[in-house]
Amino acid sequence: MKTVDIKSKVTFFVVLLMFATSCDFLELESPNDLDADTFFKDAESAESALIGLYSSLQNRSYYGADYVLINEPLSGISVTGGFDNINIDELGFQAVTPSNIIVEEMWYSIYNTIANANRLIEGLDKIDDPSFDSDRRDEIEGQARTIRAMAHFDLLRYFGEHWNTASAFGVPIVQTVQKIGDVEARSSVAESYTFILDELTDALELVNQDDRDPAFINGATVHALLARVYLYKREYANAITHANAVIADGFNLLAAADYAKVFTNRQTSESIFELAFDAQNRSRFNSQTYSRPAALNTEVNFLAAKTLSDFFSDRAGDVRAGLVDFDPSNNDTSIQPNGRTQKYRGESSEDSPAYIIRLAEMYLILAEAKGRVTGLADLNALRIQRGLAALTAGDVPTDDAYRMAILDEIKAEFNFEGHYFFDLARVNEIKPGGVLDLDAFRAILPIPLREITATKGVVVQNPGYAE
Secondary structure (H helix, E strand, O other): OOOOOOHHHHHHHHHHHHHHHOHHHHOOOOOOOOOHHHHOOOHHHHHHHHHHHHHHHOOOOOOOOHHHHOHHHHHOOEEEOOOOOHHHHHHHOOOOOOOOHHHHHHHHHHHHHHHHHHHHHHHHOOOOOOOOOHHHHHHHHHHHHHHHHHHHHHHHHHHOOOOOOOOOOOOEOOOOOOOOOOOOOEOOHHHHHHHHHHHHHHHHOOOOOOOOOOOOOOHHHHHHHHHHHHHHOOOHHHHHHHHHHHHOOOOOOOOHHHOOHHHHOOOOOOEEEEEOOOOOOOOOHHHHHOOOOOOOHHHOOEEEOHHHHHHHHOOOOOHHHHHEEOOOOOOOOOOOOOEEEOOOOOOOOOOOOEEEEEHHHHHHHHHHHHOHHHHHHHHHHHHHHOOOOOOOHHHOOOHHHHHHHHHHHHHHHHOOOOOHHHHHHHOOOEOOOOOEOOOHHHHOOOOOHHHHHHOOOOOOOOOOOOO
């Protein structure tokens, strides 16, 4: 990645892009509109734009914290603290409305990333620079297409009926630089998947196949995303192919005794895509989930629910329990009987990364995609590395029992990393009487009311939510 000589230009570029792209869905005209014909002149400008694209992922409403963390109260892993705030309270009550500001800001933040990707992809075609190596041009395009695909998939998981390819309720697909007044209607779920998978398939041919720096997208990143998307789409053979490609590529699960290093260290052998933050570009994970050793309930928005403590109490030896602290001596009485995750420590630096894709997910994808008979070995491969005994066929005698065992591993492995709500939705466990006992329409969030108003109803609301 050629970043050494361009970082001084990144801050200006990111600010400029935020102004230039914020109008795409808000119908506001910026005086700083970025023109691909004037900005994208040479290889250096392309490198700057790429760093700007990664920076847009760091937005606090996206992978800077909110996209990940609001998953936790929605799934019951977390309860919400903080000061009395209706937007946080709606998440905690699992009763989000179309006017929720946190959800609205997340929607626009993700589309801002998509707009940045579109500008970069379009801008690459404007560059006439003999020094711009064609392989590097392809790598940049491949990374931009991957981020564009991932962003659309992230929207689909929160706002579209992703578990049903026959549903009309996908997400608006934006793949061109928009002008004031441009509006994209919602695509169907099938159309959304087609776009996402086509983008990732094309990107796989463009990105660097040898680099394994988890801070940037490469071949392993794209294989992992393909495995994830194919699992959601229930194309299990393809999910297996891509998950196996990642596992065979030099990544390794840490020993049980070293598990905490996934979060105390950086870019371990388990990290496939880890979005980095630093003192100048801080994430909000720590302030949202831990704050400081003597924090009060009012200071922490996302607390570990007591039910998570109960869950781990039945899993003797599971080292993952050590990263959730319910000890009364470490938590103010205003927090008890709930606790706090330890995954995002670093109260002074606040540079906790976003763990976008980890190796453990690939094992769980294999376990689910292969099914109970042949997938149990993959499930056990993860369990053993986390301090648990292997399950036998007798422990999971039915497909339903096996499915619940996989969901339990997802809960144990990925609490506070933004997974469990999506997984419950895709296997139809968000429903009255389900694992998450809610009205079924709450398996996805409402489209922000502001978006429906701004598009004059072209973007329609999800069923069950009053406009």
